Amino acid sequence: MDVSRRGFFGFLVRGAAALVAVGAVSKALASRIFREELPARSIAPSNQRWVMVIDLAKCDGCRDCTKACRAMHFVPPMQDWIKVFEITDNPTAGAYWLARPCMHCDNPPCVRGCPVGATFKRTDGIVMQDNDRCIGCRNCIAQCPYGARSFNWADPPHTAQEMARPYSMEYMYPHRKGTVEKCGFCPHHLREGKLPACASACTMGAVYFGDELEDAVTNSKGETIQFTKITKRGAAFRLMEELGTEPRVYYLPPANRKYPSPVEKQHA
């Protein structure tokens, strides 16, 4: 088939028009799919960046934090939203206690992997868990290297107190079967200007909590210290830094411990 010059130009013009039309349509489509603004629930009530600092030198493994957390959130049995591990990095260095809440990572693998946005990052740094939406695929459990997530394998035993309020992802109860649970830094407490349950319950004052933008963290004893100062002078580290998860929980090294280590405690 021969193509005349006119026909070819016509083809070019029609082609250009088609391209423009396709471009406009795909742009309109893209602006609907790839939205820029954050949904309301991702925006925290106030502009803060919460951080936690756990001083391992002060931790004596009493697990008051775990108990307070359980009482506060009616945590289902077998779950530890803040769990105290006995860690031995190498046989020579000796053992220490390691309290592990949710790390509220700035590069959270769980949030990345959640298919429905049931777990999401809030602007104040908290990784929220919405159990109205969770489908229970447990991809977040596979994703989290800290083991900070638990699943309600059965319908957890309920108490009247727990069932008295409607579900809120801030205080995170009543608990529901088939959904994932985790620590949330007690957002309902933060709203009222109170420390999270674990931080205020730590009798050793080992758990500091505060706002990175205030550059200050406070523990249960009311001691407020400058955040950047202790992280720098105290050589603070984050758990599994090499994984690039950028946790918001910092640890001060278990140097010069004041209390017996897990091993010493056993021998005593």
Next chain:
Amino acid sequence: MNAREQNLLKSVTVTTWRFRIWVGFLLAVLAVGAYAYVLQLRQGLVVTGLRDQVSWGLYITNFVFFIGISHAGTLISAILRVTDTEWRRPITRMAEAITVFALCIGGPMVIVDLGRPDRMWNLFRYGRIQSPIIWDVLSVSTYLVGCLLYFFIPMIPDLALLADRHELAPWRRRLYKRLSLGWTGTPGEKELLERAIGVMAVVIIPLAVSVHTVVSWIFAMTLRPGWDSSIFGPYFVIGAIYSGAAGVVFSMFVLRRIYRLEAYIEIKHFRNLGLLLLSFALLYLYFNINEYLTIGYKVEGPERRLVYDLFFGRYAGAFWTVQTVGVIVPLLLMLTVLAWPRYRQFTVQGVSLAAFLVVIGAWAKRYLIIVPTLQTPFLPAQHLPENWTNYTPTWVEWSITAAALAGFLLIYTLLSKLFPIVSIWETRAEGEPTSEVSVAGASRWWRRGTAANTTALVLLAALLVFPSRAQAKAPRKLPPQPTVITIESHVVPTPASEPTGEAAPSQPDSHRVYFYAGPWLNHPPPFGGQEEKTEPPAIAVVASLRNPDGTPAAYKAVTFALQTGFGVLQLGSRPTDARGHVELVLRDQRYGAYPITVSFSGDDEFAPATSRQKVEFGLPPAPGLPRTGVLITPYATPGIGIPFLGFYGFMWVVFTYTFGYLVLYRMRRVRQENGNRTKGGD
């Protein structure tokens, strides 16, 4: 209709009592599985052996296994069709059938694994394209539709043929008539059909490769030891084709025996597919060596425990058995019957037995990929009961697994009754299939598209050292007086550079700069990412201490404190100078306005005093998500959305073209034109 076709149709027309017993048995297994699932729905996943440590188990194993088996259809059928291999004709239908049925069983296994299947709709309502789970939903559903079309389109002529068979029940003939879409078998229709099949065969190959790659990505996108591997995509694809081809061989063997298809499925089919299976066994062996040698050689970090457990520890028995039974033994067996002329007479049995072992081994291998990794967490499992750290599947999981297998066999059985399992029109041919196309030539196709998907993260650490300033005040002498404190604050102007002697921690700590795909995978910076925190200015708080007359209180210790959200930050004390001034320079990383309390505890000459004033520090960064987060936004990001939506969207366009346009629309047009022409001719 000749005797050959009569014979092929026998599988559709004749029903024996053995068939009924078999179906009854499968239904019974299904019923037990259904009971188990109802139990699981009512009590939750607590009825399984899964717990927080090992939260995926048998169900996910089954999912990966069946998706793997489903690769048979693509391989045997599409590749052999594209390469125009003649001997494929009698076996393509079987292969395609396996694909469709395995997908129909494998897909729902994920739903069985869900804690809240009632909320499945959320996947579509709130789906985030950043999640590998959504990739799976997208790819498996696309693949299922594609395979259904690819199974159905080549069957149309056979359906038309069946619709004309008078010995069949009327309802069946009506069904065939409906499904045959008015096929009349004119050359125009045939050409369109061939074109539709050709297009489908071409697009289904990359689609199949993508599906099993995406399945592997569920694991490879985590940080877990053993899963965090860039080889996983091709490793899974090869493993899938390996098990799928074995599935086809084994089903060929079984159907050949049951339906007496010796005349159509010949030794050469077993031989050719055996060679294919053999080459994939070698490839799979190669991938296994690659995967385990690289982690076994270095035994780094958490992988050390995994490698130990697999090679010598609690999984060693299972691991070596599976590697032997699933790869080594089939390999040797096939070598014997295919390469050794003396044992050539056992080709059919030998290859089929090897295929059977491969299928069993494939399932076990999936289990060994999933469970040991989950039993090797980063942080040790402590204070947990034995059944939380050690996964043992319960009867519920086993019966649902058995039901899945039974369901697969049942669909296969029933549909092999309903539809001819050997393509009639394709085998009806211009003479016997002649050329035996070499497998090696064809296999070039399958090695394509398995390019490893390797994403590299490059980290660069840059240390920024900012100067800090020294301050020095020379004390002078002044007379004493009672107290009033006034507080002022101002921003300390920062000269570009000034040498420093003070040890005060100054500047942002090492800013690790990421060259990873962050900005590309997330929105580019202007799109609402958290702003890079600008360094807050140094703030000088100046307090002056004097008595009501205005006489300054010199050389007195004054304490500064700052009220934070949770407490009071002590800023230490400073002496006033001769003019009663005291300056405290704060270089903290602080934003916003905070009340600062300046207090003087009093001494013999001056009464104690306290004053409080709000001091403005730097402007806080606007709220947003952290920029260090990759793919964490609630909305879709173009970097990850466009490739996935583009690829699978293209597939849907092709499906619409082949089925909607070629098969439904064009064929009808061709028939109409034909009808008009014949009418006109009369």
